[in-house]
Amino acid sequence: MSDTTTTGGFAGDPAAALNVAGTSGCCGNPPRATITLPETVSAGPCCGTAAEAEQAGACCGTAAKAEAVASGTGCCG
């Protein structure tokens, strides 16, 4: 088996998995039916801004976290 006979594995740089959105936060994935190839973005809180999270002393700003739950995108789990 070789690269020419399988489509598995990472299409890009596997190290990107160390730097996906929300890695430093605790909030959950948006509910979704299927996994699609995501765009990789820099690490940061999954809700709101890094400044709001820092001000709240938590993974995400309080209001942003509440918004995430209210909109059904969840927070933690």
Next chain:
Amino acid sequence: MLRHRGEGGGGRVRDGLLRMNTADLPAVAVGGLDRLLDEVSGERMASMVATLAGDAFAGRRVGSTGGAAARAWLGEYLAGLGAEVVVDPFPVRSVPEVYAAPVVTVHDGAAQRHPAFGRQVGLHPASADVPLSRRGRLGVAGAGDPAGVWLVMPDGISLFDAYGHAEHAAGLLLARPVDAHGWQYTMLAGPDPGPLPILCLDPDTHTELLALASTGVGELSANAPIRRPDVPAANLYARFRTGGRGEILLTAHVDGVGDLPGLRQPAAADNASGVAVVCEAARLLAPTLPDGVGLCVALLDAEEVGALGSAHHTTRLARSGTRPMVINVDGAGHLHQAAAVEAGGPAHALLAVLDQAGRHTGVPLAAGPVASDNRRYAAAGLPTVGIGAGMAGYHSPADTPDRVEPGTLTAIARLVIATVWLAAHDNTLGDNR
């Protein structure tokens, strides 16, 4: 065998990570792995998913009798595979529990109707517990005197902004998306409860009530029966092999968001599927790993309330000085384009073998958020990957066993087995960079 940068051989180095073709493995080694992969049983895993999603376990909410029953069943199963099984209890505070279906009536001046619980109306996790119905006029948040009024929150107003306009209000009504099957999502984690009952409305009902509120003729009566008991939780640890030169930990959360009054929420994809995958992987790997390679399975509780089971487990591991390589599976129900992979801790070597395993098994991988227990292990400094392969239902009655694809279960089990097998047959376990 996996070689590291500078060692030559057939691997390809890309952006600091070693990329390998499975052609780099000795034929005899690949043969051993392939024989193992051929034994993966999608049928066995689908059966486990159906059992865990069954009526007896009632959605497996943390602290529930259904959750405890599922744990007991899994403990017996793992012991039957030859593992040494330990139950590790811990307390969890303030878990939201809807203890009765809310009774909601909309009065439009001419008639009344009852929005359906679970579809058109649900309880927000930050709602106050209001067991008895309150009747009041419908109004728009931010417009007029809120006293005694059920306030419909227009789009764009946050919950916390709404509180600023809600003194002595009867309650808050906010829009919330529903899934493809029309169900509201159940969330257990979220902000602390506020002073008011809060109902979530599906977009159509929200639009209707906002229009009624604008006319000034509408009324609503509703209660909000939601309490937050402190509950007992427990992780289940199953040790299959003792390590000496390395330790592998396979994890998945067992808990779901739990049934609602009158509504089954089976939690099949999230995360009976992940549990089935790690159990199947352990079943096949345990008798075949090299001497000195430890293998443990942790089936975690309280993920849905903030990954508290894995947080508890990391403290146990730290106390014992154990530093396993961690693979967490959160959702193996509906693989679409690729399985999402989120890594943390010193996981470069683990990612290299995961990539190689993906190539060998033909499972496409993509960097993407997997917001689950893997984050706790990564935060504890352990080499960790979280793998998510899709859910056709999520935190709703639509998360049923028939929507969990046996093909996806098989693909992810093969991926996990190949990853562990490859890690165990080279120096990856002792190379937690």
